[in-house]
Amino acid sequence: MSDRASHAWRRRVRARILALPRGTTHEDQQMMARAIELAHQAAARGEVPVGAVIYKDGVILGEASNDREASSDPTGHAEVVALRRAAITVGGWRLNECSIAVTLEPCPMCAGALVNARIARLVYGARDPKAGAVDTLYDLCRDVRLNHRMTVIGGVMAQPCAQLLTQFFRARRAAKRGAQVIP
Numbered sequence: 001m002s003d004r005a006s007h008a009w010r011r012r013v014r015a016r017i018l019a020l021p022r023g024t025t026h027e028d029q030q031m032m033a034r035a036i037e038l039a040h041q042a043a044a045r046g047e048v049p050v051g052a053v054i055y056k057d058g059v060i061l062g063e064a065s066n067d068r069e070a071s072s073d074p075t076g077h078a079e080v081v082a083l084r085r086a087a088i089t090v091g092g093w094r095l096n097e098c099s100i101a102v103t104l105e106p107c108p109m110c111a112g113a114l115v116n117a118r119i120a121r122l123v124y125g126a127r128d129p130k131a132g133a134v135d136t137l138y139d140l141c142r143d144v145r146l147n148h149r150m151t152v153i154g155g156v157m158a159q160p161c162a163q164l165l166t167q168f169f170r171a172r173r174a175a176k177r178g179a180q181v182i183p
């Protein structure tokens, strides 16, 4: 490798390392990539694109994307649906050795569900300025007054996670405007 090529290579590697928040593992990255895929699937079904994967030792125990519209269920957020599936896989509600990767910072309901499931690690992508209950509006996952706390790593692959949401809402606004013009 020439000096110039090796310099460029080192710069790329450093940029990648710096882009990943401290504590992020290769497994976390893989699981977040899967969560992003699930979020894409939600968008294709007209659901707000959020995906979640629950895993332990490289094995996916439960995964889901937001299905609030299809299920007409206000609790149909990706995290809650994935928790239910993982609990069925494990055969119990305690998921205390599991991690969850979710594309968006959990809301109060989901952060509360993660605490109740005794999840060990939360890895999330984009922050949620309107409902984020982990770093933005509240800190439910590390509140010492609650009976369980977890390790939190935020901002993992945040850019593609946020971009999915921005594109989805932009398209929905455009469709609404279009619908208003027709009549």
Ligand SMILES: [Zn+2]
Residues within 6 Å of the ligand: 077, 079, 106, 107, 108, 109, 110, 111
């Ligand atoms: Zn939620």
